[in-house]
Amino acid sequence: MTRTVPRRDRLVKLVLRTRTPPVACGIALAVGAIVAEILAVLLLERIAPGNAFGAVFLLGVLVVSAGWGFRLSIATSVASAAAYAYIHVGESSSETAESSESFVPAMIVFLVLALLTNVLVGQSRLRAVESDQRRREADLLASLARTMLRTTDRTAMLNDAGARLSEVLEVPCEVVGLDGPPSSVEEEQIALRDGDDVIGFLVVPAQLVPTARRRIDRIVAPLEALMAASSDRQALHERTLALARQQTSLRRVATLVALRAEPDEVFLAVAHELADGLDIEHVSVVRYDTDAHYTVLAVRDRVESHRLAAGERLPLGGHNVCTIVFSTGMPAVIDFTAATGDIADRLLGRGILEGRGVPIKIDGTVWGAVVIGSTRYSTSADLGDRLSDFADLLATAVYNSDTRSALTRSRARVVAAADQARRTIERDLHDGAQQRIVSLGMELRIAQAAAPAELVDLRNSLDRSVDTLSQVHNDLRELSRGIHPAILSRGGLAPALKTLARRSPVPVSLTTDIPMRLPDPIEVAAYYVVAEALTNTAKYAGATGVDIAASVADGCLTLVVGDDGCGGADMQGGSGLIGLHDRVAAVGGSMTVSSPPGVGTTLSVSIALGTG
Known part of the structure; x- marks a missing residue:
């Protein structure tokens, strides 16, 4: 317009x-x-x-x-x-x-x-x-305000400001920061201040006519205000970027924690995020041991020659961050040039000026620490809070890992106790009731043979009793086999799987590659997985065949059971599959079920042998 x-x-x-x-x-x-x-x-x-x-x-x-x-x-x-x-x-x-x-x-x-x-x-x-000059100066200040408060490149902003001042004031001008070029005899540097702090200089010719001097004097105060506002905006912008980077780093580490990554992976991620995000030369994560030592869990250092190594154990003692955090349970900041102890000796000559550490606390106990070392003294007031945020995530990761490990061990103990109880019941049935039934049957046969031939009714009654005892014996044997398969204890997993395959009403193709005996909890878990899968196939799948493959390779048992039935099995739909999943998890394994409708069901189990 x-x-x-x-x-x-x-x-x-x-x-x-x-x-x-x-x-x-x-x-x-x-x-x-x-x-x-x-x-x-x-x-x-x-x-x-x-x-x-x-x-x-x-x-x-x-x-x-x-x-x-x-x-x-x-x-x-x-x-x-x-x-x-x-x-x-x-x-x-x-x-x-x-x-x-x-x-x-x-x-x-x-x-x-x-x-x-x-x-x-x-x-x-x-x-x-x-009046025209004042108007041009007002337009200049408005233009400079737009430039200074929008431009992120400070050097370009200062150069542009100098060029515009020279044009409007009709005097050669240059606006420089604190690191600008030194003044010469022909130039005068007018300090631009924000309160008592010098934030820049306005460089003009040393000899000015009175009218030019008045113009320069008029522009100094508004230019100081603009420079101060620009510095504040730049500081706010840098702080915002730093907070954004910090939140991004925290989100990446929090994602690892939420995905239940191994603590060692989280330790290393924290070391890298702190080193890159805060521009820190040395970052380490340590765990305190019970013998007045601490172990380095992860480290990030820009200098190879003075680097600590993950897994190193160093003694506590002296004046250093690790010892202070362990002793007080509080964050610590020290002048590293006065530090003593093994860690100070290791990093001697590294040029570190400031050491800082925050504790990693689990249930109120100091478990470890996050330690940083910098070659410059920090001026950030919230650096300790940033470190504490990462330390809290590490504490969560360690606590979750310990809780999962304790839960797995507890579940394994429960399953082992249940298996032992089953084994005891099976042995008691075999050595007790079944043996007595066999003895009673033999005595009845002797009595039947000793009975007079003319007592036909008695002999027939004894014969029926022996048959009934035989049926009871068979029922008890099947019951004890369901409680705990004796063949599994005697021959191992491969023979037990062959027995299950022979007894299955659905034809089974079995492939085994198990050259040695496996830990008892693993054999029991694998046996019940196959037994439950065959039972479900016979009852619900309508399959014409089942393929079973069991093998041991690279210290891991792999078990795959697949059928050509109707599919549609739901992991959450029945207690049988859930129970199998819990049993496999109790020995440190994993189980997956793939059952597309109309295609069939495949059950896959993987168990590391060292966890059984």
């Missing part, structure tokens, strides 16, 4: 010029104005004789004074006075002596009026120039 300039403003700007046109133009205008004034006066005297028209000669003086300053306006005034005298003398030659006597006062009045006109118009012109 174009702004319409009022006619009055255009007229004032035309008459009271802020920029002086060339002197030659002023001289030409003055001569032309005087000639025009003479012609106009002569014409007016013919129209109205006897009237004084000397004021007409002030018009040229007024125009020249408005455009060209005091010197040319004085010359124009003198020339106009001469023209006025010429006209007046011409009139006086044809008039009375009284008219001639009025010439001198008239000339004096004319010259006074001309001089007053020069002064007044000159002052108006100076005020117009000053």
Whole structure:
């Protein structure tokens, strides 16, 4: 949208010029104005004789004074006075002596009026120039405010500010920061302050005319305010970026913790995030041991020659961060140049000036510490809080890992106790009730053989009793086999799986590669996985065949049971699969079920042999 300039403003700007046109133009205008004034006066005297028209000669003086300053306006005034005298003398030659006597006062009045006109118009012109300069300075400050508060490149911002100041103030200027070039004899450095702190310099020529000096003095205070605002904005911007980087780092570590990553992986991630995010030269994560030592769990150091290694154990003692954190259970900051102890000796010559550490606490007990070393003294007030945030995540990771390990061990103990109880019941049935039933059956057969032949009813009754005992014996044997398979204890997993395959009502293709006996909990878990899978296949799958593959490789038992049934098995839909999953997890294994509808069901188990 174009702004319409009022006619009055255009007229004032035309008459009271802020920029002086060339002197030659002023001289030409003055001569032309005087000639025009003479012609106009002569014409007016013919129209109205006897009237004084000397004021007409002030018009040229007024125009020249408005455009060209005091010197040319004085010359124009003198020339106009001469023209006025010429006209007046011409009139006086044809008039009375009284008219001639009025010439001198008239000339004096004319010259006074001309001089007053020069002064007044000159002052108006100076005020117009000053007003225009103030307007340009205001526009400059507004432009600098936009530039300084939007530009992130401080060097480019200062260079642009210097160029704009030079253009508007008509003085060579340069705005520099605290690290700017040193001043020379021909230059003056004006300090720009924010309170008592110097935040930059305005470099100008050492010798300035008074008007230029006034312009410079006027611009210093607003420029200081803009520089202070720019510094505050830059500091806020850097703080915001630092917080964003910190939150991103915390989120990455928190994601690892949420995904139940191994603590060693989390330790290393924290060391890397702190070193990169805070620009720290040395970061280490340590665990306190029970024998007045601590173990380095993860380390990040930019210098290879002085680097600690993960797994190193160092003794506590001396004046160092690890010892102070262990003793007080509180964050610690020390001047590393005065540190003592093994860690100080190891990092001697590294150039570290400041050491800082925060405790890793689990259930109120100091478990370890996050330690950093920097080659410069920190000025960040919240550095300790940042370290504490990472220490809290490490504490969560360690606590979760310990809890999971304790839960796994507890579950393994429960399963082992249940298996032992099953084994005891199976043995008691085999050695107790089953043996007594066998003995009773043999005694009944002896009694049947000893009975007289004519006692047919007795012999038949004894025969039925023996058959019933045989059935009871078979039932007890099946019951004991379900409680705990005796063949598993005697022959191991491979023979037990062959027995299950033979007894399955659905045809089974079995492949085994198990060259040795496995830990008993693992064999029991694998046996029940196959037994449950075969039972489910026979009851629900409608399958025509089952494939079983069991192998041991690279210290891991892999078990796969698949059928060609209807599929659709749901891990959460039945207690059987859930129980198998818990049993496998109790021995440190994992189990997955794939059962697309109409395709069949595949159950996969992987158990590390060292966990059984």
